[in-house]
Amino acid sequence: MLLATREILRSKVRFGLLAGAVGLLVFLILFQQALFGGLVTSFIGAVDNQDSPVLVYNAQARRNVEASFLLPDQVSAIAEVDGVAASVPIGESTYTVEAGGELVDGVLFGYPLDDPSGLGAPTTLVEGRLPERPGEAVASAADAEDGFDIGDVVRIAADGGPEIEVVGLGEDLRWSVAPTLFVDYSTFEEAQRAVNPQARVVLPSLVAVRPAEGIDPGALTARIDGAVGGVESLTNDDAVSSSPGVQAVNQSFQVILALAFGVVTLVVAFFFLILTVQKAKPLTLLRAVGAPTGYLVRNLVVQVVAVMALGIAIGLGLVFAVRPFSTGGAIELDLEPATVIPTLVALTVLSLLGGAGAIRRVVRIDPLRATVDTSSELA
Amino acid sequence: MRIALRELVRRPGRFLVVGGALTVLVLLLLFLGGLLDGLYLNSTGAVRALDADGVVYSDDARQSFLRSEITADERADIEAVDGVEAVGGLGFALLGVQIPGVDEIADGAVVGYELATGSLPEPPAPGGAHADRQLADEGAEIGHEVLVGPAEVPLRIVGFVDDTNYLQQGGLWVEPGTWRQVLAENRPDAILAEGSFQSAVVRIAPDADAEAVRAAIDAATGSTETLSQAEAIEAIPGITEQNATFTAVIGVTVFVAALVIALFFALLTLERLGLYAVLKAVGGRSSTLVAGVIAQSVLVALGAFVLGGLLTLGLLEIVPDGIPLQLEPSRAVSTLVSLTVAAVAGALVSLRRIVRIDPASAIGAGA
Numbered sequence: 001m002l003l004a005t006r007e008i009l010r011s012k013v014r015f016g017l018l019a020g021a022v023g024l025l026v027f028l029i030l031f032q033q034a035l036f037g038g039l040v041t042s043f044i045g046a047v048d049n050q051d052s053p054v055l056v057y058n059a060q061a062r063r064n065v066e067a068s069f070l071l072p073d074q075v076s077a078i079a080e081v082d083g084v085a086a087s088v089p090i091g092e093s094t095y096t097v098e099a100g101g102e103l104v105d106g107v108l109f110g111y112p113l114d115d116p117s118g119l120g121a122p123t124t125l126v127e128g129r130l131p132e133r134p135g136e137a138v139a140s141a142a143d144a145e146d147g148f149d150i151g152d153v154v155r156i157a158a159d160g161g162p163e164i165e166v167v168g169l170g171e172d173l174r175w176s177v178a179p180t181l182f183v184d185y186s187t188f189e190e191a192q193r194a195v196n197p198q199a200r201v202v203l204p205s206l207v208a209v210r211p212a213e214g215i216d217p218g219a220l221t222a223r224i225d226g227a228v229g230g231v232e233s234l235t236n237d238d239a240v241s242s243s244p245g246v247q248a249v250n251q252s253f254q255v256i257l258a259l260a261f262g263v264v265t266l267v268v269a270f271f272f273l274i275l276t277v278q279k280a281k282p283l284t285l286l287r288a289v290g291a292p293t294g295y296l297v298r299n300l301v302v303q304v305v306a307v308m309a310l311g312i313a314i315g316l317g318l319v320f321a322v323r324p325f326s327t328g329g330a331i332e333l334d335l336e337p338a339t340v341i342p343t344l345v346a347l348t349v350l351s352l353l354g355g356a357g358a359i360r361r362v363v364r365i366d367p368l369r370a371t372v373d374t375s376s377e378l379a
Numbered sequence: 380m381r382i383a384l385r386e387l388v389r390r391p392g393r394f395l396v397v398g399g400a401l402t403v404l405v406l407l408l409l410f411l412g413g414l415l416d417g418l419y420l421n422s423t424g425a426v427r428a429l430d431a432d433g434v435v436y437s438d439d440a441r442q443s444f445l446r447s448e449i450t451a452d453e454r455a456d457i458e459a460v461d462g463v464e465a466v467g468g469l470g471f472a473l474l475g476v477q478i479p480g481v482d483e484i485a486d487g488a489v490v491g492y493e494l495a496t497g498s499l500p501e502p503p504a505p506g507g508a509h510a511d512r513q514l515a516d517e518g519a520e521i522g523h524e525v526l527v528g529p530a531e532v533p534l535r536i537v538g539f540v541d542d543t544n545y546l547q548q549g550g551l552w553v554e555p556g557t558w559r560q561v562l563a564e565n566r567p568d569a570i571l572a573e574g575s576f577q578s579a580v581v582r583i584a585p586d587a588d589a590e591a592v593r594a595a596i597d598a599a600t601g602s603t604e605t606l607s608q609a610e611a612i613e614a615i616p617g618i619t620e621q622n623a624t625f626t627a628v629i630g631v632t633v634f635v636a637a638l639v640i641a642l643f644f645a646l647l648t649l650e651r652l653g654l655y656a657v658l659k660a661v662g663g664r665s666s667t668l669v670a671g672v673i674a675q676s677v678l679v680a681l682g683a684f685v686l687g688g689l690l691t692l693g694l695l696e697i698v699p700d701g702i703p704l705q706l707e708p709s710r711a712v713s714t715l716v717s718l719t720v721a722a723v724a725g726a727l728v729s730l731r732r733i734v735r736i737d738p739a740s741a742i743g744a745g746a
Contacts, residue, residue, distance in 0.1 A: 012647070014492040016644045024635050032628060060475040060529040062484055067473055069529075069568060096441045105441055159440045177620065193521060195446070198570040230529065245487075252414050252702050255626075255694075267639060270396035274646060330392075 004299035007307060015303075016270050019310035022351075026315025027265045029257060030335070031347060034319065035255045037334030039177075040246055045110055046175035048240045049124040050182075050209035052090070053217045055239045056224060059232040064244045065083040065092050066176075070231065076226045078207050080176070083220050085212040086117035089204030091188035094178060095195060096157040100147020102156055107180040110188025111208070119208040123184045128168030131183075134190075137181035139166045148179050158194040162187050164218035207234070264347055269354030272304060276358040283362060296362045304355045306345035308348045383671030387678055397643035398679050398686075398709075399649030404636045405687025408629060408714050409706065410694065417477070417705035418547075421497075422621075423612045425488065425512070425545035427428040429469070430496035433581035433593045434611040438604045441641045443613035444471045446508055449603065451574030456600045463596070467494030467617060468555055472562045473548055474528035482517040486550035489527055489534070491558025494580055499540055503555035507647045508534040511550035528565030547617065547703060562642045581605065635649030640725025642675050648672065648729040659738035668733050673726040680722035 007241045026162065041048070047065070056078055057224045061068030070078075070089070079087045090111055097106030111120025113131060121130055122138050128150045139148040164181055172178050180187070185204075192202040211220045221233035223347055234242065240248070276283070283296060319335065385741045389728065412477045427435070435457060442449035449457075449468070458466050469492055476487035484593035489508075495501045498626075503509060510519055514536075519525060534551060553561070555576070563570050571577070593605040606614060613619055655668055688711065698704055 014646065017645060019639075021635065021638045021642050024638060025630070025727050028628070028635060031631070035624060058529050060484065061419060062475050062486060064473075067475070069566070094443075094446070096439050096443075096446060103439065103441060105443070177617070192568060194567050198572050198716065199568045200570070201567055203568050251699055253704070255698065256407065256414075257425060263400060263403045263635070264406065265644075266400045269402065269644075273640075274396060278650065353687075 001007075005301040005306070007036040007299075008303060010123050014275075015307060015310075019307050019314060021267055021357060022264060022307060022311025023314025023318065025260060025267070025280070026312050026344070026347065027318040027346070029260045030319045030340060031322065032256060032260070033339050033343060034323075035248065035337050036349050037336060039171045039249060039340065042174045042177040044175070044240050044243050044246055045121075045172035045297055046182075047236070047243070048207070049122055049170065049172050050109065050236075051121050051123050052206075052236055054209040054210060054212060054220055054224070054233055054235055055090075056087075056207040056228075056231050056233045059225075059230050061232075062244060063239065063242050064232065064233070065205055066094070068205050071203065072205055074228055074231055076203060078231070079296070080223060081220075081224050081227045082210050083165075083181055083215040083223055084209050085215075086119055086210045087207050088115045088117070088119045089185060089205040090120050090208050091185055091192070091202070092175070092190060093188070094176065095161075095191060097179075098155040098157050099152065099179070102147070104179040106154060106156075107175040107178050108156075108188050108191055109180060109182045110185040111182065113349060117210055119210055120182075122170040122173055124171040124173065126171050127338075131169055131184060132167075134184040134186045135162060135164055135281055136167045137164045137172050137183045137187075138168040138173070139182075140180045141171055143179035143337070146179065148181070154181060156191045156193075156194055159197075161191075161194040162190040164242065172335075174237070185201040187344055195376065198260045201210050207359075237277065238242045261347065263349060265350040265354040267354075268351040269357055270303065272300065272355050273361070274359035276300070276361045280338060280361075280365070284365050284367060284370045287367040293363055296365075297359050300355060300359055300362060304351055305348065308351050312344050312347070321343055383675050386679075387675055389406060394675070394679050396465075397640060398683050400639045400643075401636060401680060402690065403681030404632060404639065405714065405718065408632055408718070409687060409691040409710070410704070411629050411632065412569050412704070412710040412714055413626060413691070413695075413704045414702065415621070416707045416710055417703035418621055419496055419618065420542065420705055421513075421544045421547045421703050422615055422618060424542045424636045425471075425490055425613065426497055426608065426612050428540070428543045428550075429492075429580050431580040431608045431611070432583035433591050433596065434469075434608060435579040435581060435596060435603050435605045438597075438602055440604070442604065442606065442611070443616070444469070445473075446518075448571055448576045449576050449579045450572065451685045453600045454574075454576070454579055454604060457579055457581065457603075460595045460599050462584050462592040463581055464584045465494060465582040466491060467580045467582075469493075469577075469580050469707060470525045470555070470558050470559065470562070470577040471545060472528070472565065472705075473546065474561070474565055476514065476519075476530065476549065476551065477526040477577060477698075478505075478514065478517060478519045479523050479525070483512060483517075484683050485517045485519075485521040486548040487514070487525075487551050489551045489558055490543075490545065491555045491560050491576070492580070493555060494582070498543065499552060500538065500554070503537045505554055505557050506533070506535055507514050507553070508557075509538050509540045509550075509552040510536045512539050512541050513544055514549040514551070515539050515612040517549070522620070525551070527561055530564035532561045532564050534561075536644075538726060554660050566690060570626075578691075618719055634722050636718060637721035637725045640680070641728040642725075644672055644676055644726050644729050647733070647734050652732075653741070654735060655736050656738055656741040659736055660741035665734045665736075669727075669730050672729055672733070673723055676722040676726035680718050681715075684718055709744045
C-alpha cells in the first residue's frame with residue numbers, strides 16, 4: 001500500500017488538482033441538492049407539515065392550492081363518504097401583510113380551532129403554542145426575525161383586515177417561499193372579506209380528511225373522488241410531490257444531477273487513465289520483478305478512494321462555508337444526512353467504476369514487455 | 380503553434396479526456412441555461428407583450444396583479460395625468476382549461492385587456508379569445524370552444540398569439556367583460572367591482588419623461604404604485620430568485636469547466652517538460668509554446684461545445700413535457716463565450732511552468 005500513498009505525497013500538485021476538481025463538483029452537487037431541498041421545503045412546507053392525511057382539491061385546480069376552492073355541498077358530501085373519520089375546511093390565500101413595520105407577502109392557512117380532530121394544525125411546533133382563539137397564529141420559524149416572532153402582531157393590509165398575534169413558531173412551514181401563518185378558519189374568513197369586499201361568499205380552498213381506523217389513505221382518495229363530483233383527493237405525500245412547480249423542478253434537478261454525477265465519473269476516470277498510461281513502464285517493471293496484479297490494482301483503488309475522500313472533504317467544507325450566507329435569504333440551503341450520505345457513497349462508487357478503465361490497463365500489463373524497449377509505444 | 384494543431388489532428392485520442400468532460404459540462408450549461416430561459420420567458424410573456432410604459436398596481440398589492448385593484452375613479456385620475464397617452468385595464472385569472480378532445484386539463488391564464496400591442500391584436504368580441512401558441516401545442520385549434528375553470532365558462536379561440544404566457548400558464552386574451560364573467564363565475568370569493576381592473580397599462584407620450592409621468596400618476600391617485608415594464612417583469616413572483624439561483628449554478632459550472640481544462644493541460648505540460656525544453660533549445664519561444672497550449676484548449680472547448688450542443692438538441696427531444704426547456708440562440712452564444720474564456724484561463728495556468736523551462740535542460744544541464 002505504501003506505494004500508492006507515497007506517490008500521492010510526491011506529486012501533491014497533481015493529486016491536489018484532481019481532488020480540488022472533484023471537491024468543486026461535490027460542492028456543485030451538494031449545493032444543488034441543498035438548494036433543491038430548500039426550494040421544495042419553502043414552496044410546500046406548509047402542506048407537508050400540516051396534519052392532513054388526505055387533502056381534497058377542486059378537480060379543476062390541477063393540484064394547485066391557490067386555484068382550488070370547494071362549494072358548500074362538496075364540503076358536506078366529503079364528510080359523508082364512508083371511511084372518513086373527520087374532515088375540516090382549510091382556507092389558504094396570499095395577502096399583503098404588515099409585519100415588522102413593513103408591507104410583505106404573507107400566506108394564511110385557516111383551519112377550525114374548535115374541531116376536536118386537530119386536522120389542519122401545523123405539526124412542527126418548535127416554540128410557543130398552537131393558536132387557541134381567533135386572531136392567534138403559528139408562524140414559520142424562518143421568518144421570526146422579520147416581524148413574525150412570538151408576540152409580534154401581523155396585520156392584513158386592507159380596510160378592516162384582522163390583526164394576528166404570533167403565539168408559536170413551527171419549522172419548515174413556508175408556502176410559496178412566503179412567510180406563513182396558521183390561523184383559525186374565522187380569521188381567514190375575516191381576511192378574505194377585508195381584501196374582497198365585493199365577494200359574495202368565502203369558500204374553503206381544500207378539505208383535510210382523516211381516514212377512519214384501518215382505512216388506507218390511498219384507498220380513501222379513490223372513494224372520495226368516486227362519491228363527490230368535481231373533486232380530486234390526494235394523500236399528503238402526493239399533494240406535496242405533485243404540487244405544480246415542485247414536479248417540474250424535481251425533474252429538472254434530476255437531469256442536472258445526473259449530468260453532474262457523469263462529470264465526476266468522467267473526470268476521475270480520465271485522470272487515472274492518463275496516470276496509468278504514463279506509468280505503464282514502471283508498472284511493467286514492477287510486474288516483471290514479481291509484484292502481483294492485485295497489489296497494483298489495490299494501489300490504484302487506494303488512490304481513487306483517497307482522492308474522493310479529499311474531494312468530498314473539500315466539497316463539504318465549501319457547502320458549510322456557503323451555508324451561513326443563505327440563511328435569511330429567500331431560500332435556505334437544506335442539508336439532510338439522508339440525501340448527503342447516499343450521494344457521497346454513490347459518488348465514490350461511480351469514481352471507482354470510472355477507475356475501471358485504468359484498472360483494466362493495469363491487469364492487462366504484460367511483464368514480458370519490460371524486457372523490450374517500449375519507449376516508442378508509450379509516448 | 381503548428382505543432383500544437385498537428386498534435387490535435389494526429390492524436391485526437393489524447394484529448395478525449397478533457398473533450399469528454401467538457402462535452403458533458405457544455406450539456407450541463409446549455410441545459411441549465413435552457414431551463415432558465417424557458418422558465419423566464421414562459422413566466423414573463425404576458426407582461427412583455429403589453430408594450431407598456433407603465434404598469435399601475437394598488438400600493439398595498441405588493442406588485443401582485445392578483446391582489447391589486449384599480450378602480451374606475453383611480454383610472455380616471457391616471458388618465459388625467461399630463462403625458463399619459465392611453466390607459467388600458469388589465470386583469471388575470473389563473474384557471475384550468477378544458478380543450479375539446481383532450482383529457483388532460485391545461486394550465487391557462489385568462490387575461491382581460493383593452494389595448495392592442497405589437498404582438499396582441501385588438502381584444503376579440505365577447506366570448507372570444509386569442510390563445511397562446513402553447514395551448515395549440517396542447518391540442519387547441521382555431522374555432523375550438525374551450526371550457527375555463529370549475530364553472531366551465533366557454534371561450535371560443537379566434538386566433539393564436541406568440542410568447543404571451545403568464546407564470547407558465549397558457550395565455551387566453553379576452554375583452555374585459557368576458558374576463559370579469561370568467562372571474563365572477565369561477566372565483567365567487569374574488570370579485571371586482573364593475574369598472575375595476577386588477578391593474579392598468581399606461582402608454583406615455585414619446586416626448587414626456589416616462590419616469591416623471593409614473594411618479595405623477597402615483598401622486599395623482601395617492602393609492603397606486605406604478606412600475607416600468609422592466610420593473611413589472613422583475614416583480615413577477617419568483618423571477619428574481621430564479622435568475623439568481625440559476626446564474627449561481629451556471630457560474631460554478633463554468634468555473635468547474637475552467638478547472639478541468641487547467642488540470643488537464645497542467646498534466647499535459649508536465650508530461651512534455653522535456654520536449655518543450657528541446658523546442659526552446661532550438662529557438663522556440665515561450666510565447667509560441669503557450670499559444671499552442673491555448674490554441675489546443677480553445678479548439679478542444681469548441682469541439683466540446685459542438686458535441687455538447689448536439690447532445691442538448693437530442694436531450695430536448697426526450698425530456699418530459701413538464702420541463703420548460705427552451706434553447707435560445709443568445710444562450711448558446713453566451714455559453715460559447717464563457718466556455719472560451721474558461722478554456723483560455725485554464726490553459727494559462729500552465730504559463731508559469733512553460734516560461735520557467737530552462738532550454739539548457741534539453742542537453743542534460745540543470746534540472
